[in-house]
Amino acid sequence: MTDETGRRADHAVDRLFLDRWSPRAFTGEPMPQETMLTLFEAARWAPSAGNSQPWRFVYGHRGTEAFQRIYETLDEGNRRWTHMASVLAVVLSQTHRKSASGEMRPTHTHAFDTGAAWGYLALQARLSGYYAHAMGGIDRDKAMTDLGVPDGFRVEAAMAIGRMAARETLPEDLMKREVPSDRKPVSEFLSEGRFAR
Ligand SMILES: Cc1cc2nc3c(=O)[nH]c(=O)nc-3n(C[C@H](O)[C@H](O)[C@H](O)COP(=O)(O)O)c2cc1C
Incomplete structure (x- = not known):
């Protein structure tokens, strides 16, 4: 199966999985709030351990103080293109929760659960005619402080x-990289019964 991105699946997945990729060239046009909420609604329905739903998101629309605050937490490399995103968001997860006895206990699956929520959101973005591009290149300490994140939460990533x-709207070096990437074959990460080295 090949889709318009030129990606080819070896097994019959829905084309949505091939259509989702991470461009850097964005139009900068306003995103209606209701459309944006549709993306977070998709994240809402992700599964999580004990239905704990440990994800949190802080967002800002382009042209607002909230956007600027998030933008300034991003690495220089990401700031080169994210100024044209319609929405920037920071993805957080709850690392500790209070037990019945009042003690703070680690929530071992917070990153796994929050990753699932981000994945749902990114797929819904495509269904809604948008793209969501995740970024690990963020100053986590600055984001914790500037966004007022309390203890017990971790900054996982940001997204545009x-x-x-x-692609021609990008600086030349980024323009050259603006191509959907390929993947390893399934056989490289899947093994039966025992870990394949
Ligand atoms: C957790 C995470 C962190 C990432 N960090 C960055 C980043 O800081 N800057 C960037 O331009 N892309 C970043 N990416 C995008 C990846 O490079 C991209 O998802 C990967 O190359 C696969 O390509 P695709 O999303 O287009 O399929 C990140 C993606 C993820 C999931």
């Missing part, structure tokens, strides 16, 4: 959401 623009 928007409609894709022509």
Whole structure:
């Protein structure tokens, strides 16, 4: 199966999985709040351990103080293109919760659960005509402080959401990299019964 991104699946998945990729060229157009909420609604329905739903998101629309606050937490490399995103968001997860006895206990699956929520959101973005591009390149300490994140939460990543623009709108070096990537074959990460070295 090949889709318009030129990606080819070896097994019959829905084309949505091939259509989702991480462009850097965005139009900068406003994203209606209701459309944005649709993406977070998809995240809402992700599964999590004990239905703990440990994900949190802090967002800002382009042109607002909230956007600027998030933008300034991003690495220089990410700031080169995210200024044209319609929405920037920081993805957080709850690392500790209070037990019945009042003690703070680690929640071992917070990152796994929050990753699932991000994945749902990214797929819904495509269904809604948008792209969500995750970023690990964020100053986590600055984000914790500037966004007022309390103890017991961790900054997992940031993301840029928007409609894709022509790759020519990017600086030349980024333009050259603006191509959907391929993947390892399933056989490289799947083994039966025992870990394959
Ligand atoms: C947790 C995470 C962190 C990432 N960090 C960055 C980043 O800081 N900057 C960036 O431009 N892309 C970043 N990416 C995008 C990845 O490079 C991209 O998802 C990967 O190359 C696969 O390509 P695709 O999403 O287009 O399929 C990140 C993606 C994830 C999931």
